[in-house]
Amino acid sequence: AQKVTQAQTEISVVEKEDVTLDCVYETRDTTYYLFWYKQPPSGELVFLIRRNSFDEQNEISGRYSWNFQKSTSSFNFTITASQVVDSAVYFCALDNQGGKLIFGQGTELSVKP
Amino acid sequence: DTAVSQTPKYLVTQMGNDKSIKCEQNLGHDTMYWYKQDSKKFLKIMFSYNNKELIINETVPNRFSPKSPDKAHLNLHINSLELGDSAVYFCASSHFRLAEAGSDQETQYFGPGTRLLVL
Secondary structure, three states, rough: OOEEEEEOEEEEOOOHHHHHHHOOEEEOOOEEEEEEEEEEEOOOOOOEEEEOOOOOOOOOEOOOOEEHHHOOEEEEEEEOOHHHHEEEEEEEEEEEHHHHHHOOOOOOEEEOO | OOOOEOOOOEEOOOOOOOEEEEEEEEOOOOOEEEEEEEOOOOOOOOOOOOEEEEEEEEEOOOOOEEEEEEEEEEEEEOOOHHHHHHEEEEEEEOOOOHHHHEOOOOOOEOOEEEEEEEE
């Protein structure tokens, strides 16, 4: 069975702090895809990144970086120098090629000025 | 210019009514989806259509009936609405092709959501 766990329900930081959002997944498949989505207070779901199971290279995009470690089944997301606009709910998701996203419970990040 | 659009954005209705939510994508994608987000923000897939063919049908009451007139549209009709149907419904689309399952999985892009409140 596939499962995604985001153990941090809520995180609160002060602007300019770095913050890491944890994501742990379970799957028996050898080929799978991992995603992060952002849901700002306005409610839409914004795609951030997609990673396939064969690519463990870490990725950096501006202040965002992702650490994929198959050995620990984790796909963590770090925001460097957080800003108020980063306040949102962040979802980690897994797809085992069936075309079905399995989402974690989400982590609500609050960045205070 | 909107990639995935949904109408209406808000829907307030009485228990027992029948309502529809429409979704359209202009990305040229082959597959469309409906997800439900409950009051605790949990997101779960309901249905998926690939080129007008139903390919995913999760355990959803049969009061919910998706309809895909063409691959750019996927509508969701809900009969006899219940209080527990109150949620945000998201439509999504991707290039996923059933015949090519095993190839690189494409990203799903979501619409803005429809907030349904059943009174």
